[in-house]
Amino acid sequence: MTARPEPISRRERPAKAALTRAGIVSTAVGLMRAEGLQRVTMRRLAKELDTGPASLYVYVASTAELHAAILDELLGEVDLGPVEAAGDWRERIEAVLGSYSAVLYQHPALAHSALVSRPSGPHYVALLETLLALLDEGGVPDAQAAWGVDVLLQAATASAAEHSVHDASPHADDDWSALADALENASPERTPHVAALGSRLLSGTPRTRQKWGVQMLLDGMLHTPAPAL
Numbered sequence: 001m002t003a004r005p006e007p008i009s010r011r012e013r014p015a016k017a018a019l020t021r022a023g024i025v026s027t028a029v030g031l032m033r034a035e036g037l038q039r040v041t042m043r044r045l046a047k048e049l050d051t052g053p054a055s056l057y058v059y060v061a062s063t064a065e066l067h068a069a070i071l072d073e074l075l076g077e078v079d080l081g082p083v084e085a086a087g088d089w090r091e092r093i094e095a096v097l098g099s100y101s102a103v104l105y106q107h108p109a110l111a112h113s114a115l116v117s118r119p120s121g122p123h124y125v126a127l128l129e130t131l132l133a134l135l136d137e138g139g140v141p142d143a144q145a146a147w148g149v150d151v152l153l154q155a156a157t158a159s160a161a162e163h164s165v166h167d168a169s170p171h172a173d174d175d176w177s178a179l180a181d182a183l184e185n186a187s188p189e190r191t192p193h194v195a196a197l198g199s200r201l202l203s204g205t206p207r208t209r210q211k212w213g214v215q216m217l218l219d220g221m222l223h224t225p226a227p228a229l
Helices: 021-035 042-048 063-077 089-105 108-113 122-137 142-168 172-184 192-202 206-223
Strands: none
Touching (some): 021 042, 063 122, 089 108, 089 122, 089 142, 089 206
């Protein structure tokens, strides 16, 4: 007579870790690094956490909110040290924005998502505090700083998204060459301003153009009063 297999008690199975928002976001960040942001869906994340998608919505309302939380987590890598350093306040703002752009540049899909996702976590608030402190040091009035800091981050985000996606494209060099040819051969009759500037429209490195853009925004911020509300 064949012996019946001894049943295995469920009590011997390891208990699953309790779900937390921090744990969910941490797992999502790991998933993004391994498989890309496009794979970070509620269903995929639930499978990774050995739970159902409905359980995740208790902690994260939507995929968009999840992506914003991932972005905030990665913003913890931004170097905020310049706020305490010596030197010109403008150059220190450039350094902070450069570090912010570098974080986004490492993750092209996240850089693109950052154009529409609005993080609200502690790392984003710390980034805002750093930039506002430097603007205050530079004498930018509060009303102008309140609006200007948003423009600074928008410009840095758009630049990171543009260059990260462009560099990841297998046709990036062909696209750039086609644009350069179009500008060089622009008709002086139909588009006189484009023809006059030609290749100057594409001149400079991304770094020098970003540096100039930050300086332009800071100068405008200093001299453009915010409208009365």
